[in-house]
Amino acid sequence: MQDSPSLNPDPRGERDLSADLAALRRDMLKFARLQLRDEAAAEDAVQEALTAALGSQQSFGNRAQLKTWVFGILKNKIVDIIRDRARSPVAAETVDEIPDDAYDDLFNENGFWRDDARPSSWGNPENSFSSQQFWQVFEICLTRLPKNTARVFMMREMLGFETEEICKELAISPTNCWVVLHRARMGLRLCLDERWFNSENRNAEL
């Protein structure tokens, strides 16, 4: 990593920006690592995004705006890295990471929810967005998904790739793409259900 940008206290605006960016760096790294699963690439993406941010003349009214903006830059960097990566031979592996029948036992032989598996209401789940502990669980649940499955899922949901493009990048058929995304959604839902919405953690916090 290169030295942090100038901390010259003059002019004041620049110093504030630098301090804010340093605080963001940790969150950015976490985000980049999740998506890239490659420490060096994550470091590079974050460094490039920070450099771009510091080089700009934008000014921000508050920290939240700054964060949104810097993460926008970071997302673009991550998208570039994913696009630049050689087509890796992960396709078949990705499709089979979560077995075909992984969620079959949620349903009875007629294909209806089993009583103990029928989704129950999460109440007002948006309330959880303000809980730090919820986001830890969210991240744990993402990390628990198999690596390539999680990658496809995050390409779709965090980086906003269209499904067609994900299939193309990974050289897998659209049907396989939907299968991977389907299993990822099932897995994340179950994990959040078990570890947050129906767990003591949540009750302790909310």
Next chain:
Amino acid sequence: MLNCKQAVALMTQGMDRELGAGQRMSLRFHLMMCSGCRNFSKQMKFIREGFRKFPQQDN
């Protein structure tokens, strides 16, 4: 008529591509009668919203 497993497959597909008119119709019909799938549908939307908020969380 759809069972829950088929409805769930349509709901997750609907997150990633546009469903056909017939599929949407049978799904709507199923959801009218099935609270489990209605909850599932809301949870899928919530998860999408979560992904959108994830980078901006402050911790």
